[in-house]
Amino acid sequence: GNSVTQMEGPVTLSEEAFLTINCTYTATGYPSLFWYVQYPGEGLQLLLKATKADDKGSNKGFEATYRKETTSFHLEKGSVQVSDSAVYFCALSGYNAGGTSYGKLTFGQGTILTVHP
């Protein structure tokens, strides 16, 4: 079946530090990959996505590249801000054994990021 593994957290950084959150996946076929962010007390928001190998998703200074050879989709940001403090989820939308998708998301366990001034 499909699965997503994220690096264990929590992650604590100082403002302007470089951020990497690792994400690897196992999937049937060619899934789409997503990063969602959850700010305190809120629902999940799409941060970025990539739908095919070598695609780079980017938004708000965050980037992630769909690497099929390493089955990875690591999230990076060159200079984090206090306002980036949140929980980050890596997710995939793939196919079941029968080849259908139905748009279901499979999530990693989430990584808590705290950025200090």
Next chain:
Amino acid sequence: NAGVTQTPKFQVLKTGQSMTLQCAQDMNHEYMSWYRQDPGMGLRLIHYSVGAGITDQGEVPNGYNVSRSTTEDFPLRLLSAAPSQTSVYFCASSAGTGTYNEQFFGPGTRLTVL
């Protein structure tokens, strides 16, 4: 557009009680789903629907029931609440079932079962 709305925001139940979590979307999305979020486990799919009158089970469906009589609404029913159902519940919708479709999430319902 209000997007995806959920009610209530918080709920406390006693073991054995039943309740319905409400979810509505105003984006005319065909696909809707329910997830539960537990610490260290990410979000897990409970039930989903690909259109009015069509529902199916996700990863953790036991103890939950759904129906989809309209495109807009997708309520989640807890038949007999158990402490293991203490969780945060999120409803989501998307325009289609393709793997590339973004899913839009509601603000969540925090449920505690005593």
